[in-house]
Amino acid sequence: VDNFRVITAYVDEARVLKRFRPRAMGRASGIKKRSSHITLEVGE
DSSP: OTTOEEEEEEEEEEEEEEEEEEOGGGOEEEEEEEEEEEEEEEEO
16 A cells, blocks of 8 residues: 555546526526546556
């Protein structure tokens, strides 16, 4: 367990959740809630 090291690490885009925030005078503005995929390659 003590000998493991991260060989490669990268992050990819994942799905974006679209949400709406209420604004003044009955309007709404969009919000994008972003996610990501984190990939780690571990070796000795």
